[in-house]
Amino acid sequence: xxxxxxxxxxxxxxxxxxQPSDMTIxxxxxxxxxxxxxxxxxxxxxxxxxxxxSDFKVYNPESGKEYKVAIRSYEFRENFCSxxxxxxxxxxxxxxxxxxxxxxxxxxxxxxxxEKGFSRPYSSISLKYGKERKxxxxxxxxxxxxxxxxxxxxxxxxxxxxxxKFYEIIEFVTKVREYDPDFRIYHDALEFIxxxxxxxxxxxxxxxxxxxxxxxxxxxxxxxxxxxxxxxKGFYRLxxxxxxSLPMTWVWVKPFRLSPRQNSLHGNxxxxxx
Numbered sequence: 099x100x101x102x103x104x105x106x107x108x109x110x111x112x113x114x115x116x117q118p119s120d121m122t123i124x125x126x127x128x129x130x131x132x133x134x135x136x137x138x139x140x141x142x143x144x145x146x147x148x149x150x151x152s153d154f155k156v157y158n159p160e161s162g163k164e165y166k167v168a169i170r171s172y173e174f175r176e177n178f179c180s181x182x183x184x185x186x187x188x189x190x191x192x193x194x195x196x197x198x199x200x201x202x203x204x205x206x207x208x209x210x211x212x213e214k215g216f217s218r219p220y221s222s223i224s225l226k227y228g229k230e231r232k233x234x235x236x237x238x239x240x241x242x243x244x245x246x247x248x249x250x251x252x253x254x255x256x257x258x259x260x261x262x263k264f265y266e267i268i269e270f271v272t273k274v275r276e277y278d279p280d281f282r283i284y285h286d287a288l289e290f291i292x293x294x295x296x297x298x299x300x301x302x303x304x305x306x307x308x309x310x311x312x313x314x315x316x317x318x319x320x321x322x323x324x325x326x327x328x329x330x331k332g333f334y335r336l337x338x339x340x341x342x343s344l345p346m347t348w349v350w351v352k353p354f355r356l357s358p359r360q361n362s363l364h365g366n367x368x369x370x371x372x
Contacts, residue, residue, distance in 0.1 A: 124229075128189055135196035142198055150202050150211040156194045167198050168284070172212050175226050176234070178286055190227035220280040221245055225287040226258075233259035233267075233287055241277035248273055264294040 112118055112133060117126045139159060146152030150169060156179075157164045168178040175190040177199075184192040202208050221238040225231055235257040237245050252263050252270045259267065275281050308314040312331055 124189060127187065128191060131189070131191060131193045132196045132200075135193040135200060138193065138197055140194070140197050142201060148211075150208050151216045154198050156198060165194050167194050169195075169198060169202065170216055170224060172199075172203075172215075175228055176224065178225070178227075178284070184227075188227070188229050220282060221274065221278050222281065223283040223287050225284060225290050231290055233291060235259070238278070240280070244277045245274055248277075264291055264298065267291060 112121070112126060112129045114130060117123060121129065141157045141159065143155045143157075144152050145155055145166075151171075152169060154167045154169065155164055156167050165179055165181045167180075170176040170178070177191065177195050178184070179192045179194045181192055181194055184195070203212070216236070218236075218238050219240045221240065221242075222236050224234050224236065226234045235249055235253050237249070237257070248270065249257065252266060253259055263270075271281070271283070312327055
């Protein structure tokens with residue numbers, strides 16, 4: 099990455115209290131995190147094997163807290179941080195990621211690594227972040243043609259997992275490991291797959307129990323008082339994964355309580371660490 103390109107990346111100072119008229123809310127929030135990261139005194143340790151595309155421990159001496167940052171790309175959408183802000187902000191970045199990226203980008207010795215990109219012999223599955231999280235397949239150099247052909251039935255042309263393939267993913271992993279025994283999956287991608295499988299399972303249970311909508315027999319013995327149609331509609335909506343309210347791994351009524359841990363997928367995957 100040349101100096102001119104780096105200079106273009108410099109973000110102008112923005113207000114913490116008012117959104118600039120020439121920025122979307124997302125652009126503003128990303129700029130704020132970069133701006134805030136620039137003022138921090140974090141300490142960073144590379145705990146992986148690669149100078150750039152690796153796992154890092156980021157320690158904040160003021161709070162005494164430490165988080166894990168995984169750098170997978172020059173672009174922020176593919177990186178990961180274990181901090182609470184990253185999990186909920188839907189931006190694909192946070193102050194810890196921005197701090198590590200700035201340190202790496204400011205070092206001219208890393209320019210060659212950025213130009214080459216993230217290259218590994220093994221293939222892997224990771225999670226891309228943003229308003230919509232997506233499961234992403236990176237094909238390495240080991241048996242690349244074979245894995246690419248196999249991926250066609252599970253991933254789209256951009257290597258994102260196709261809708262409805264969260265259950266079939268085990269079949270893909272089983273087959274791909276015959277070509278690449280070192281194939282691995284990142285922990286956050288695995289947890290997301292488990293979460294989506296849980297949603298799908300819950301939806302099936304809800305549809306089976308409330309197969310007649312608000313006229314389903316289940317409502318007859320739900321409470322002692324008679325429920326009005328609008329109350330039934332509200333209750334039914336709360337049970338559906340697309341509805342508002344409860345965490346997606348829970349259903350309002352105790353007989354349908356589910357946990358992602360019930361989907362024992364961990365044993366089927368080799369987790370990646372960098």
